[in-house]
Amino acid sequence: MTEHRHRLRELESLRAVVTTGTTTGAARRLGISQSAVSRALTQLEARVGHALFVRTSGRIEPTVEALRLNDKLDPIFETLAQIEGADWAAQQDEPLRLIVPPTLAHHFVIGRVASFLKANPGKRLQLDIQATDVLVAGILDLRYDLGLTSAMIQRSGVNLIPWRRSKVVCAMPKGHPLAAKRIITPTDLEGVELVEFLRRLGTRSITEQIFARAGVRPVQVAETATNMAALELVREGLGLTLINPFPLLTTGMEGIEIRPFDAAIYYNTGFVVPAGRPVTQLARQFMRYVKLTTPPDSYSEPI
Known part of the structure; x- marks a missing residue:
């Protein structure tokens, strides 16, 4: 023994x-x-x-x-x-411990949390808003039951449950010369001022590879870590940005014009759960609710 x-x-x-x-x-x-x-x-x-x-x-x-x-x-x-007995012996009133990055939280999840709790009286939920690296660490350490992110995660110990798929777009300030084009191509960005994302974020290396293959060099004017910050800089007229449109741009944004970008950059927004452990009943209920109540939009589709 x-x-x-x-x-x-x-x-x-x-x-x-x-x-x-x-x-x-x-x-x-x-x-x-x-x-x-x-x-x-x-x-x-x-x-x-x-x-x-x-x-x-x-x-x-x-x-x-x-x-x-x-x-x-x-x-x-x-x-x-x-x-x-982590799940089957758990008390029924234990809250769902949910963690979400800022953009998804403030522009999508908070509304879903409110409507979910109204539709399910007696259920409780703890919502934490943190960057994706904190999200992954928290799921690994079992401090959270469920996460939701659009980041490109490749980490043992967590499972990703895909939910929606979207394609990169080019966001620019109203009246920008490139707004006259129906589709923006990589070659259109030669010498154009661009707001980029920090190198630690997954899409940065992908966009750099696309620019290298096309032989173009945009002018980097700023780097940031969040979609909202990038769009605010664009709205201030600082330059263009290549961005995931879901959920920020699904209803449009004042002062911003959006054009498709001709590059195969896709984002999978999905749920994050601990690997090797059963998903809690409340987490399953919340995932199902989110899937059923998300309205259709022009930039994403269910997976």
Whole structure:
């Protein structure tokens, strides 16, 4: 029996390091020391006969074998979570812990939260508004039940449930010379002032690749982290921006003209849930409600 407990701790340590990305985060999640996590990983590697992590310059990255093993553990730990009663023994009045980035929160989700709670008396919901990197960390640490984002997330430990798909558009101030065109192409942006997004955001590298292939160099006048900030700078006449139109532009915006941009840049807006754990009943209800009550628009379509 003791040997089985040791094996379970090894598998818990593997799973925690894969989902949190560090031995420190894994130790915090499991409530044990960092050295205990490292020891468990070493024992597991010896047991399975494969290197499960690559350790370089203080960093630890899972190997393909580690990710495959972690995938096989999903049903095991989901069953353990059910046995321990996280969901089936939960009180019915526990709130839905929801986390959303600022743009989606203020221009879409808050209205849905209000109407959902009005339609479901007695249900409770905690809404946190944070950047997407905080959202992912919170879902990984199980501090939230559900997230909603349009960001391009590729992270083990969370599952994405696609909901709506939209295509990049070019937003410009009223009266801009390019407003005379029906469709904006990459070559149209040669020498044009452009408000761009920070390099840590997924679409920045994609737009740079498109400009490089087209051999054009827009004039970068500002960088920002949010869609709303980019549009406000555009409205002030600072330049153009390439942006996800959902949900900010679905009803238009005063002082802004919108044109299709001829490039294959797509955004998937979806729900974020912890991997390997059952989605709570209240989270499922809220997702279904959002899907059913989102009106059609010109820029996005359901997935």
